[in-house]
Amino acid sequence: MEAIKIENIHKTFRSLKKKQKAVEGVSFCVDTGEIFGFLGPNGAGKSTTIKIIMDLIKTDEGKVLINGIDSTDYRARRNLGFLPENPSFVENLTGMETLMFQASMHNIQKREAADRADKLINLFELSDSADKQIRKYSKGMIQRLGIIAAIIHKPNIIILDEPMSGLDPIGRYLFKKTIKRLNKEGATIFFSSHIISDIEDLCSNVVILNKGKIIKTISKDEMKYLSSAGYKIIFEGDAESAAKAGKLSNINGVENLGETLYAITIKEAALFASVLEKLKELDLKIISIKPIGRDLESIFIKLMRSEK
Ligand SMILES: Nc1ncnc2c1ncn2[C@@H]1O[C@H](COP(=O)(O)OP(=O)(O)OP(=O)(O)O)[C@@H](O)[C@H]1O
Ligand SMILES: [Mg+2]
Known part of the structure; x- marks a missing residue:
């Protein structure tokens, strides 16, 4: 079954003086149970595509289906976890409070939420900072918290925009390990990157985007050959x-x-x-x-x- 189906989406950003085509007729499918990579250089249109999938911006044409439901329908995002390109949180809340708030939005009971937050904070080695205010967090710490916030409600589809940006080698290792485990437990994962080695050892399929268009869809083996x-x-x-x-x-x-x-x-x-x-x-x-x-x-x- 298709977890995410993208059908011919287009996006042009318009201002008074300028038109900027960001996405031009992109179509692809992410099957349930896959780890799917979305690869492309800066400005390729990855974040724009992801924002359309998340219904944060509207597509000019075409549509996106999530588990068969149109992405503009709020029910499509019920079982979705999302990490935006630049995650930002309320600065004067602590990391723990932020996660408790996120969990409450998904109707997770307080005790269960605290238990999950604790485990994930430990897993991502944020224990020392859990009770610090976000404004005291470094970039990599915010990124780690963003990843936890995206998965705390155990979503079955996880969409991550450049999840490894800002992470140090340990952070990248912890991320990859967690993604593999969540995938084994049944989650479908879709994430963008412009770093080929990040995608190579995680993804079964990869779409390569350049200048708003898909250049190619390739399998893991083809990726190894090409790289x-x-x-x-x-x-x-x-x-x-x-x-x-x-x-x-x-x-x-x-x-x-x-x-x-x-x-x-x-x-x-x-x-x-x-x-x-x-x-x-x-x-x-x-x-x-x-x-x-x-x-x-x-x-x-x-x-x-x-x-x-
Ligand atoms: N809000 C906006 N207004 C105008 N142009 C935009 C806007 N957002 C993105 N763009 C343009 O759309 C194109 C695609 O941008 P996008 O952010 O989707 O790229 P990306 O693949 O995510 O790049 P990166 O790897 O740098 O994150 C770029 O040319 C960018 O300048
Ligand atoms: Mg981007």
């Missing part, structure tokens, strides 16, 4: 043999990394075996083989070229 730009083989040996190894066809020569250390970069998997064989033949010692990551921009370029 790999080749391999760097680092080896040790004498200069003469290294130069010979660099003369293999279809490689861009050999790079001296200092003293007796050299590297060959290969961009096609098909060359792998012949390079390794050649190094062995020349008695060169392989130190390491590292995959080279591709940044998001070059993935876009590759995708756009392949589309053409």
Whole structure:
């Protein structure tokens, strides 16, 4: 079943002088039980799409269905958890009070709410700040609280706009762990990011948005393939043999990394075996083989070229 169905949404922001097209005919589906990634560079239209899903702004055309219910119907958001792009809370409430307030809006009994809030505060390592006022929170602490606020009522669909922005490595780890667990327990998760590695290890499907349009919908395996730009083989040996190894066809020569250390970069998997064989033949010692990551921009370029 489709948890979120987006059908041909469009959004143009208009002011007196200027028109800014933010989303142009975006359609896709997030199936129930998926962790779905929404990837795109700054200004791609991710937040605009998410705001339309959440009915915070109106679409110019098309519609969004959440569990089959039109997103403009309040019932569509009954079982939804949401983290906005820049979460903000009442500054003079404490973290704990904020969560109790959130829980009360979902009709959760006080004792149950306190119990859930306690557990999540501990989980996201906010215990020391739970009784501090929000105005004393750092950016990452607000983000952690925002994530807790989005999940405290155990929603079955969770929509998060750049959930990992502002989080430190521990925060990111805790977030990923929690998302995986919630998904195992049955929640559908949809989140945006412009960082490919965040999406890579969590999502089963990814939509890539650029300039308001979907460039591609890809599976996890395709993502791994696209994000790999080749391999760097680092080896040790004498200069003469290294130069010979660099003369293999279809490689861009050999790079001296200092003293007796050299590297060959290969961009096609098909060359792998012949390079390794050649190094062995020349008695060169392989130190390491590292995959080279591709940044998001070059993935876009590759995708756009392949589309053409
Ligand atoms: N309220 C607004 N008024 C005018 N233009 C807007 C408004 N909100 C967004 N835009 C424009 O719409 C486009 C898409 O913006 P959006 O915030 O959806 O991008 P995004 O993919 O979320 O980017 P980021 O990664 O930076 O968060 C941008 O060109 C932006 O300037
Ligand atoms: Mg955004």
